[in-house]
Amino acid sequence: MKIAILFGGSSYEHEISIVSAITLKKSLKRNEPLFIFVDSAREFYLIEPEKMKSKTFSSGEYKKAKKLSLERGGFSMAGGLLGGRKPLEFDCLLNLIHGRDGEDGKIAGMMEFFRIPFIGPRLEASVMSYSKLNTKLLAQALGISVLEYELLRKEGPRKLSRLEYPVIVKPVHLGSSIGVSIVREASQLDYALDVAFEFDDLVIVEPFVEGIREYNLAGCKTSAWELSLIEEPQKEEFLDFDKKYMDFSRDTRVQEAVIDAPLRERLETAFKNIYDPLFLGSLIRCDFFVVEEKVYLNEINPIPGSMAHYLFDDFEGIIERLAKNLPKEKSIPVDYRYIHSIQSAKGKA
Amino acid sequence: MKIAILFGGSSYEHEISIVSAITLKKSLKRNEPLFIFVDSAREFYLIEPEKMKSKTFSSGEYKKAKKLSLERGGFSMAGGLLGGRKPLEFDCLLNLIHGRDGEDGKIAGMMEFFRIPFIGPRLEASVMSYSKLNTKLLAQALGISVLEYELLRKEGPRKLSRLEYPVIVKPVHLGSSIGVSIVREASQLDYALDVAFEFDDLVIVEPFVEGIREYNLAGCKTSAWELSLIEEPQKEEFLDFDKKYMDFSRDTRVQEAVIDAPLRERLETAFKNIYDPLFLGSLIRCDFFVVEEKVYLNEINPIPGSMAHYLFDDFEGIIERLAKNLPKEKSIPVDYRYIHSIQSAKGKA
Numbered sequence: 001m002k003i004a005i006l007f008g009g010s011s012y013e014h015e016i017s018i019v020s021a022i023t024l025k026k027s028l029k030r031n032e033p034l035f036i037f038v039d040s041a042r043e044f045y046l047i048e049p050e051k052m053k054s055k056t057f058s059s060g061e062y063k064k065a066k067k068l069s070l071e072r073g074g075f076s077m078a079g080g081l082l083g084g085r086k087p088l089e090f091d092c093l094l095n096l097i098h099g100r101d102g103e104d105g106k107i108a109g110m111m112e113f114f115r116i117p118f119i120g121p122r123l124e125a126s127v128m129s130y131s132k133l134n135t136k137l138l139a140q141a142l143g144i145s146v147l148e149y150e151l152l153r154k155e156g157p158r159k160l161s162r163l164e165y166p167v168i169v170k171p172v173h174l175g176s177s178i179g180v181s182i183v184r185e186a187s188q189l190d191y192a193l194d195v196a197f198e199f200d201d202l203v204i205v206e207p208f209v210e211g212i213r214e215y216n217l218a219g220c221k222t223s224a225w226e227l228s229l230i231e232e233p234q235k236e237e238f239l240d241f242d243k244k245y246m247d248f249s250r251d252t253r254v255q256e257a258v259i260d261a262p263l264r265e266r267l268e269t270a271f272k273n274i275y276d277p278l279f280l281g282s283l284i285r286c287d288f289f290v291v292e293e294k295v296y297l298n299e300i301n302p303i304p305g306s307m308a309h310y311l312f313d314d315f316e317g318i319i320e321r322l323a324k325n326l327p328k329e330k331s332i333p334v335d336y337r338y339i340h341s342i343q344s345a346k347g348k349a
Numbered sequence: 350m351k352i353a354i355l356f357g358g359s360s361y362e363h364e365i366s367i368v369s370a371i372t373l374k375k376s377l378k379r380n381e382p383l384f385i386f387v388d389s390a391r392e393f394y395l396i397e398p399e400k401m402k403s404k405t406f407s408s409g410e411y412k413k414a415k416k417l418s419l420e421r422g423g424f425s426m427a428g429g430l431l432g433g434r435k436p437l438e439f440d441c442l443l444n445l446i447h448g449r450d451g452e453d454g455k456i457a458g459m460m461e462f463f464r465i466p467f468i469g470p471r472l473e474a475s476v477m478s479y480s481k482l483n484t485k486l487l488a489q490a491l492g493i494s495v496l497e498y499e500l501l502r503k504e505g506p507r508k509l510s511r512l513e514y515p516v517i518v519k520p521v522h523l524g525s526s527i528g529v530s531i532v533r534e535a536s537q538l539d540y541a542l543d544v545a546f547e548f549d550d551l552v553i554v555e556p557f558v559e560g561i562r563e564y565n566l567a568g569c570k571t572s573a574w575e576l577s578l579i580e581e582p583q584k585e586e587f588l589d590f591d592k593k594y595m596d597f598s599r600d601t602r603v604q605e606a607v608i609d610a611p612l613r614e615r616l617e618t619a620f621k622n623i624y625d626p627l628f629l630g631s632l633i634r635c636d637f638f639v640v641e642e643k644v645y646l647n648e649i650n651p652i653p654g655s656m657a658h659y660l661f662d663d664f665e666g667i668i669e670r671l672a673k674n675l676p677k678e679k680s681i682p683v684d685y686r687y688i689h690s691i692q693s694a695k696g697k698a
Binding site: 010011012014015016018019039040041042043054055057058069070071072100101104105106107108109110112113114115123124127128130131133134137138140141151201277332333334336337338339340342343 | 359360361363364365367368388389390391392403404406407418419420421449450453454455456457458459461462463464472473476477479480482483486487489490500550626681682683685686687688689691692
């Protein structure tokens with residue numbers, strides 16, 4: 001199976017996506033994937049596998065690579081017969097653009113419109129997970145608990161009405177801890193909001209619970225459920241962009257969290273409830289909090305760093321099976337029945 | 350100002366969109382818009398203004414028109430210098446694709462990705478209004494009342510747990526009353542669900558309130574608020590596809606609803622609350638119910654039929670002002686700071 005990895009994008013996580021793609025190259029050895037880079041101007045380039053090094057991108061050398069055009073059914077490039085274009089051959093695209101473009105639904109929308117098979121969240125799944133507010137609303141609709149929250153707007157008043165300190169302040173639409181701060185007392189709120197509003201006009205504030213237990217679970221549904229081991233991430237991890245960045249390049253398996261069977265069951269049930277049917281076609285990671293044995297959804301990562309490959313035993317097999325079990329678009333017949341009936345009604349008049 | 354109207358699409362409302370575009374041609378006389386047709390295979394065609402008749406599409410004659418390609422900044426067509434392509438010149442695109450493709454966020458995502466200025470709901474606004482469930486969640490988050498509801502899944506149990514008859518059964522993701530039924534007693538539910546599940550895997554059920562007062566308000570924010578008159582639609586209208594279809598082609602102004610100033614104020618406040626900032630860049634119509642003077646959001650129509658032009662005095666002026674007041678995409682610098690810092694750290698090691 002030929003997989004094409006799409007990475008880069010016009011996003012604060014552009015560099016993270018590059019690191020993610022370089023890391024994934026090692027996890028998809030059997031398939032020798034193609035690499036399609038989206039630069040910050042949103043041009044598409046076909047990167048040769050041996051050029052998949054960070055320097056190719058930071059030096060601008062990628063601009064010498066073959067340019068691709070997006071069209072119905074796939075991508076094309078120069079070099080076809082009679083000076084024409086030729087198609088790039090692959091079976092399935094893997095959307096590995098983190099943040100804007102990749103996770104906000106743009107890539108999903110384009111792939112669906114141009115009928116290109118792809119692994120990644122579909123349009124609605126993207127929009128519901130890209131916004132931390134929409135994630136809360138979705139979880140509530142599904143009966144899954146979330147931490148309480150307050151929303152602040154850039155032009156609105158800068159004070160909390162219900163929550164008590166300490167709190168955590170997050171831009172609504174970003175991943176990877178960008179613009180996130182812990183605020184321990186009211187006097188620190190203003191600065192944290194300055195930082196967060198640099199990235200988004202809408203900010204979400206949640207209680208910051210010291211020493212809260214956090215569990216990450218990744219997976220997808222192919223012909224059956226394929227769930228990862230459950231990881232208990234290191235506590236400081238979720239606040240530091242540099243650490244997160246390093247994390248995206250990790251290639252060793254993690255230690256499985258020590259939890260009892262009923263909690264594992266509750267985490268897996270919550271995961272399946274979120275995933276099916278909205279996230280079909282994607283491999284996602286859900287981050288949960290557990291307080292007094294109650295499970296809370298923290299966030300949905302619909303394109304986790306390097307696809308959270310380190311959480312799986314048979315990552316490459318899962319990707320292959322997922323590519324063969326993508327949701328099908330509903331076929332809508334267009335038969336001009338109404339226009340014909342109006343035309344014939346007019347003809348009789 | 351040159352406006353390009355994008356219409357058609359792979360949607361149950363494909364024909365409605367054609368009628369909508371033909372109708373809009375008369376309302377944008379001053380601008381002599383361009384017409385870009387998306388056929389059901391999702392190819393783009395430039396339709397000459399004199400060919401903007403329903404027969405052009407129902408007969409397949411549109412296939413003789415110039416084919417367009419989507420690319421960064423706009424569309425191009427054959428006929429450039431030295432056998433190359435030339436750009437289609439316009440200032441702003443108007444997304445008039447109703448239903449799938451247009452209202453679900455695909456067109457929005459593509460226009461944002463390729464940086465083409467457009468009038469229409471942005472990606473997140475599309476997804477929040479295309480789904481009747483997401484609309485409820487959004488309204489609740491904004492503190493706007495909605496009718497109570499139950500959700501039914503295609504593969505789930507077929508009975509109501511809380512609502513009493515009569516109810517109205519609707520596919521979650523469709524507009525224009527397609528697949529909608531009124532169900533007066535339990536024995537009719539099964540058939541109504543058969544119909545609705547033809548179109549969607551998720552169905553929403555609401556109480557059907559006989560003689561409920563319904564008010565429609567359209568508008569947008571340019572440099573200031575531009576709100577339409579308030580219409581009280583005819584009751585039978587919202588259930589019949591054929592009537593709705595005819596409605597999309599109407600070109601006479603409607604009678605203004607007779608309501609008192611406080612109710613008008615409440616409707617306008619709810620509209621502004623929904624619109625700003627999520628729907629900036631679009632002209633939407635909100636349909637409200639009023640029960641005992643309390644305002645309920647029924648649905649958001651982010652691309653109303655023929656843009657609800659019949660609700661405005663100066664429709665063409667509004668479209669021109671809207672085109673000049675589109676939301677700007679945030680510019681994200683990509684400077685390879687992290688990759689550089691890692692490379693230099695490695696160099697030192």
